[in-house]
Amino acid sequence: MKLDGSIAAVVTGGASGLGEGTARAIAATGAKVAVFDLNEERGEIVAAEIGGVFCKVDVTDDASVAAAFAKARAAHGQERLTVNCAGIATGQKTVSRKKDTGEIRAHDMAQFERTVRVNLFGTFRVLSQSAAGMVTL
Numbered sequence: 001m002k003l004d005g006s007i008a009a010v011v012t013g014g015a016s017g018l019g020e021g022t023a024r025a026i027a028a029t030g031a032k033v034a035v036f037d038l039n040e041e042r043g044e045i046v047a048a049e050i051g052g053v054f055c056k057v058d059v060t061d062d063a064s065v066a067a068a069f070a071k072a073r074a075a076h077g078q079e080r081l082t083v084n085c086a087g088i089a090t091g092q093k094t095v096s097r098k099k100d101t102g103e104i105r106a107h108d109m110a111q112f113e114r115t116v117r118v119n120l121f122g123t124f125r126v127l128s129q130s131a132a133g134m135v136t137l
């Protein structure tokens, strides 16, 4: 795919880490980039630095994702490229033993479910809503 100023792109998690690096790399080609992130403060900075638009979003929420796409598309037109980098890491073992008491502890399932909601369902929600826009092209 040839990237240039005619292409609109969306990068989730674009305020930090892998997403920020991706947003900057895509913007360097001349493409228009919408930075999707929960972190408004960092997201606005990154978007301003790359000449893009920041769209506050929680990828775990349908309406929030729809509102972010509406803002991005109003600014740049229908995106042709979407990269999902929004994510969290829980950093907890499947099973662990407490150092002081020796107590064996299973993984905290609430944490695991939160991770799946953001990393898996969030990614699918964004790509599905993006594809729904792309098929109109």
Ligand SMILES: NC(=O)c1ccc[n+]([C@@H]2O[C@H](COP(=O)([O-])OP(=O)(O)OC[C@H]3O[C@@H](n4cnc5c(N)ncnc54)[C@H](O)[C@@H]3O)[C@@H](O)[C@H]2O)c1
Pocket: 012, 013, 014, 015, 016, 017, 018, 019, 036, 037, 038, 039, 057, 058, 059, 060, 085, 086, 087, 088, 089, 118, 119, 122
């Ligand atoms: N960095 C690595 O080397 C690496 C390697 C393998 C996997 N990962 C995974 O990739 C993902 C991104 O890694 P990273 O290093 O860029 O992390 P990061 O924390 O630097 O960036 C993640 C971004 O996602 C955003 N975010 C989190 N939850 C969100 C939500 N609900 N809605 C919208 N935005 C949300 C955060 O605000 C943050 O800006 C993580 O899930 C991480 O575990 C990273």
